[in-house]
Amino acid sequence: MDKATLLARIVAALETDMDVLRRAAQTAYEAALAEENIAENKYDTLGLEASYLATGQARRTAEIRQALVIYQQLLLRDYDPVRGIQISNLVTLEDETGARRHLFLGPEAAGLKVDGGDGWVTVITPRSPLGQQLMGKKVDDEVSLGTQALFVIEVV
Incomplete structure (x- = not known):
């Protein structure tokens, strides 16, 4: 297995995941603000639930974005038998x-x-x-x- 190709596939997977989550967060945000989701009484929580969902998805998108940046800057190191297994092995x-x-x-x-x-x-x-x-x-x-x-x- 070629580690450079593997790293490229990890970056591509993270980019795809981030894009999917970004769109899902936007959809949930729009649902939270939609006119038909405005609470009519204290038991009507659809808008509130959509806002919680949008917040969670936005947090997850930020986590993936951070991981993506880290992987884009990751230096692949060869295995060193003296040091043993390390990050990027x-x-x-x-x-x-x-x-x-x-x-x-x-x-x-x-x-x-x-x-x-x-x-x-x-x-x-x-x-x-x-x-x-x-x-x-x-x-x-x-x-x-x-x-x-x-x-x-x-x-x-």
């Missing part, structure tokens, strides 16, 4: 049955899944339990996910 983990997972240790956007060319890659951050365990690990080290043992088999 692409890690392949294998469980005891031979099933593999591809993870990109990024600064933001945890949970984002992108097509890495030969399989899906999940973005994790050092703030996650698995991300915390991976920091500084090396090839052939073991980490655990719940009761499952995972082995670091490749780092790029």
Whole structure:
């Protein structure tokens, strides 16, 4: 897997998510201000609910915008066996049955899944339990996910 291509796909996914959320927030904002949604009594909360939705979507859009800026400025670093796994490393983990997972240790956007060319890659951050365990690990080290043992088999 090429990390530069993977980074471009992460940026593209974040741009798409931000655009979708921006439009959804605008729609909710317009619904909150619509004439037909003005409360007629204290139990009529449609306009209030739309404003809460618009606020939440605007916050999420700001979070994605921040992550997008961070990824646009991210310097991809090669794996250094002396330092171990760090941010911008692409890690392949294998469980005891031979099933593999591809993870990109990024600064933001945890949970984002992108097509890495030969399989899906999940973005994790050092703030996650698995991300915390991976920091500084090396090839052939073991980490655990719940009761499952995972082995670091490749780092790029």
